[in-house]
Amino acid sequence: MIPVAAALLGYAVLLAWAVPVTLARATWPSRAPRAAVLLWLAASAAASLSFAAGLTLATLPLHPVWRLLGALLHSCLRLIDAAYCPTALPPAAAGLALLAGVALAARLGLTGARRYRAVARHRRTHRDRLAVFGTDPAGVTVVPHPTPAVYAVPGRRPRIVMTTAAYDGLTIPQRAAALSHERAHLTGHHHVLLGLTGALAAALPIPLFRATRDHTARLIELIADDHAVAHAGRTALASALVCVAAPAAPATIALDGGDTITRVQRLLGPADRPRPLTSAASIAASAMLLAVPALTVTAPLLLAAG
Amino acid sequence: MTRGLGSLESTVMDRLWSADHPMSVREVHGQLGTDTLAYTTVMTVLTHLYDKGLVTREADGRAYRYRPVRSREAHSAELMSEVLSASDDPHATLLQLVRRLTPDQARALQDILRVGPTDE
Numbered sequence: 154m155i156p157v158a159a160a161l162l163g164y165a166v167l168l169a170w171a172v173p174v175t176l177a178r179a180t181w182p183s184r185a186p187r188a189a190v191l192l193w194l195a196a197s198a199a200a201s202l203s204f205a206a207g208l209t210l211a212t213l214p215l216h217p218v219w220r221l222l223g224a225l226l227h228s229c230l231r232l233i234d235a236a237y238c239p240t241a242l243p244p245a246a247a248g249l250a251l252l253a254g255v256a257l258a259a260r261l262g263l264t265g266a267r268r269y270r271a272v273a274r275h276r277r278t279h280r281d282r283l284a285v286f287g288t289d290p291a292g293v294t295v296v297p298h299p300t301p302a303v304y305a306v307p308g309r310r311p312r313i314v315m316t317t318a319a320y321d322g323l324t325i326p327q328r329a330a331a332l333s334h335e336r337a338h339l340t341g342h343h344h345v346l347l348g349l350t351g352a353l354a355a356a357l358p359i360p361l362f363r364a365t366r367d368h369t370a371r372l373i374e375l376i377a378d379d380h381a382v383a384h385a386g387r388t389a390l391a392s393a394l395v396c397v398a399a400p401a402a403p404a405t406i407a408l409d410g411g412d413t414i415t416r417v418q419r420l421l422g423p424a425d426r427p428r429p430l431t432s433a434a435s436i437a438a439s440a441m442l443l444a445v446p447a448l449t450v451t452a453p454l455l456l457a458a459g
Numbered sequence: 460m461t462r463g464l465g466s467l468e469s470t471v472m473d474r475l476w477s478a479d480h481p482m483s484v485r486e487v488h489g490q491l492g493t494d495t496l497a498y499t500t501v502m503t504v505l506t507h508l509y510d511k512g513l514v515t516r517e518a519d520g521r522a523y524r525y526r527p528v529r530s531r532e533a534h535s536a537e538l539m540s541e542v543l544s545a546s547d548d549p550h551a552t553l554l555q556l557v558r559r560l561t562p563d564q565a566r567a568l569q570d571i572l573r574v575g576p577t578d579e
Contacts (some may be wrong), residue, residue: 351550
């Protein structure tokens with residue numbers, strides 16, 4: 154009989170391999186970007202939780218260590234221990250599992266803290282330099298510059314910025330669409346999602362976490378696009394994107410705009426019918442992915458209580 | 460307290476950029492309106508701008524005369540250079556509306572737009 158710890162670890166590895174392979178190739182995410190982001194995050198969370206739970210269960214033979222954690226956990230752990238304790242596992246392996254768990258948690262925590270400090274400092278410096286430019290009546294900071302650009306600086310005192318080239322080059326509906334897109338990022342706190350997925354991928358660059366970071370970044374643009382379409386219309390946003398994405402005079406300033414073409418095509422193509430079934434299925438899948446480690450660990454407690 | 464002075468920074472910088480000589484606090488204060496703004500407020504704003512490295516100052520008797528470190532164009536060019544740079548933004552410091560197209564991609568997009576939307 155396979156110990157439950159190994160099963161949970163196996164589940165985590167399976168998710169880490171299978172989810173990026175299948176979900177990255179799917180076409181439905183651009184029709185239901187919110188539900189898709191949830192599924193990516195749920196898969197990453199389920200893999201992380203399962204791995205952590207598997208490691209924790211593997212450390213159960215180290216009774217003295219767990220006794221130190223306090224009497225509060227004692228009764229819960231006793232029930233889980235009685236149900237799952239892999240007595241066949243030598244204490245050395247259990248100790249290794251404990252070390253691995255602590256190391257992973259520390260890596261995640263330290264990477265997250267370092268990245269947060271760096272990005273907060275960078276944003277503060279950028280905001281300070283923006284402060285010397287005035288804002289228009291809508292609160293948009295206008296920077297004199299010949300290259301069109303529109304962006305937002307998220308954080309505690311967010312700013313939406315437009316260069317004069319973008320401000321003057323866009324019509325009023327196009328400007329409204331661009332602003333609505335940026336505001337959607339700010340009100341949705343998308344920078345938090347980007348920070349979390351980025352830190353996870355930087356700390357533990359397995360395919361699942363890297364794919365979650367990349368696809369979340371792509372999908373939040375679609376979420377913001379949908380928001381802008383609701384406020385300003387598909388044509389206004391599509392033409393705003395094309396205008397702002399135009400190649401700049403020095404040919405060296407060119408990121409890869411592959412995603413841009415996809416977004417414009419999505420806006421100009423037939424309007425997607427709302428697909429509540431797709432969203433519901435994705436949300437259900439997210440819940441099920443997370444339920445595996447959650448129910449496995451709490452089953453002894455639930456059974457004892459029930 | 461920096462709160463509430465944000466918009467004043469842009470007004471003060473605007474004065475310094477428009478001027479052709481370094482300005483004292485009294486001069487800037489005079490131009491902005493002595494009845495609406497306190498002298499000490501203007502002095503605080505200029506000090507903040509100095510601390511941020513946006514203006515430099517030279518002593519003129521007992522007072523300071525302030526001038527911008529960079530022209531308005533140079534300042535915005537430096538600001539936008541990191542926004543427009545080809546290197547990716549791995550920490551997602553800023554949220555750009557759209558990624559810039561390479562010339563080849565722009566041509567490809569024009570072709571797509573010429574064909575027209577796939578649905579009427």
